[in-house]
Amino acid sequence: MVCEYLVIVDWKGIERITTPSHANYSYSFEIGIKAGIDMIMVPMNYTEFIDGLTSQVKKNIIPMSIIDDAVKRILRVKFVMGLFEDPLANKILVDQFGNQEHRELAREAVRKSLLLIKNGESVDKLLLPLPKKSSKKLVAGSHADNLGYQCGGESEFQLREVEQFLIFHHCSRRDPYAETFGDSLNLTISEPGPSTIYNVCGAVKCVVVVISGRPVVMQPHIPSMDALMAAWLPGSEGQGVVDILFEDYGFTGKLSWTWFKTVDQLPINVGDPHYNPFLPFGFGLTTKPFQNN
Numbered sequence: 001m002v003c004e005y006l007v008i009v010d011w012k013g014i015e016r017i018t019t020p021s022h023a024n025y026s027y028s029f030e031i032g033i034k035a036g037i038d039m040i041m042v043p044m045n046y047t048e049f050i051d052g053l054t055s056q057v058k059k060n061i062i063p064m065s066i067i068d069d070a071v072k073r074i075l076r077v078k079f080v081m082g083l084f085e086d087p088l089a090n091k092i093l094v095d096q097f098g099n100q101e102h103r104e105l106a107r108e109a110v111r112k113s114l115l116l117i118k119n120g121e122s123v124d125k126l127l128l129p130l131p132k133k134s135s136k137k138l139v140a141g142s143h144a145d146n147l148g149y150q151c152g153g154e155s156e157f158q159l160r161e162v163e164q165f166l167i168f169h170h171c172s173r174r175d176p177y178a179e180t181f182g183d184s185l186n187l188t189i190s191e192p193g194p195s196t197i198y199n200v201c202g203a204v205k206c207v208v209v210v211i212s213g214r215p216v217v218m219q220p221h222i223p224s225m226d227a228l229m230a231a232w233l234p235g236s237e238g239q240g241v242v243d244i245l246f247e248d249y250g251f252t253g254k255l256s257w258t259w260f261k262t263v264d265q266l267p268i269n270v271g272d273p274h275y276n277p278f279l280p281f282g283f284g285l286t287t288k289p290f291q292n293n
């Protein structure tokens, strides 16, 4: 198999070589291109880039041979992909997209990745799974019925189907985040997350479901909660969360990394000399599915 490649730099990445960004643009693309970048993502002012680069090549600051080499690599990748014969996407599998079988598999993945962190006061006072025919349930929280939040950055919960059960969940931000918009130096849950947790858990028995694309600081909130689970980003298959809350399936998910208490602990890894995480590597409470017969 022929393996062709090219090196591409992300959106405005080249101008961020300097601090502040774009402080010396011609210097930035000169060293970037000389370092081997073949394709540069210039989202705005492309004439500035083209004019600047052309001028540097004319002045022999950037040798034409580097440009030729980059162009060769870009064209080879396109040839190998067949883009010159068939420039549009191959749609042969398009009717399979989002089919029932795939959604079932995604729902299973949601069920199996859920992490149960706290379950009631003690082993003889477990809260989950919730009985299907239990009394009134309240669903609260900004992420409970919002597909965008559940899919996360770059992208329905059927909670309504199950009457209201007591659950509310929150993310580290109010909006689905992508790239730098999601940056956080403290990884704490932003409001109204904490106040929803304290209000609801202060009034009734509560199961908190955290919807987040990454671990967030949870430890300070634990005492106020009756049960806590991390659902990550269930995407379109939020029904997988419902499957497991209501006794059809047991919790099996285990942490495949270490969950910190606060960001000062980062990086934190199992085997560190002073390993004192919120949750250790491999953590995950389990439950058994309810047997109908």
Ligand SMILES: *[C@@H]1O[C@H](CO)[C@@H](O)[C@H](O)[C@H]1NC(C)=O
Residues within 6 Å of the ligand: 023, 024, 027
């Ligand atoms: C940009 O960087 C180049 C190379 O280091 C330097 O010669 C030039 O003076 C810089 N220009 C500005 C405006 O800082």
Ligand SMILES: *[C@@H]1O[C@H](CO)[C@@H](O)[C@H](O)[C@H]1NC(C)=O
Residues within 6 Å of the ligand: 045, 048
């Ligand atoms: C594009 O870059 C040129 C050259 O630096 C500058 O004069 C012009 O104002 C820029 N245009 C925009 C829309 O930023």
Ligand SMILES: *[C@@H]1O[C@H](CO)[C@@H](O)[C@H](O)[C@H]1NC(C)=O
Residues within 6 Å of the ligand: 183, 184, 185, 186, 187, 188
């Ligand atoms: C955490 O960081 C975010 C922005 O990154 C900021 O809005 C928030 O106030 C910070 N929270 C705390 C508790 O410092």
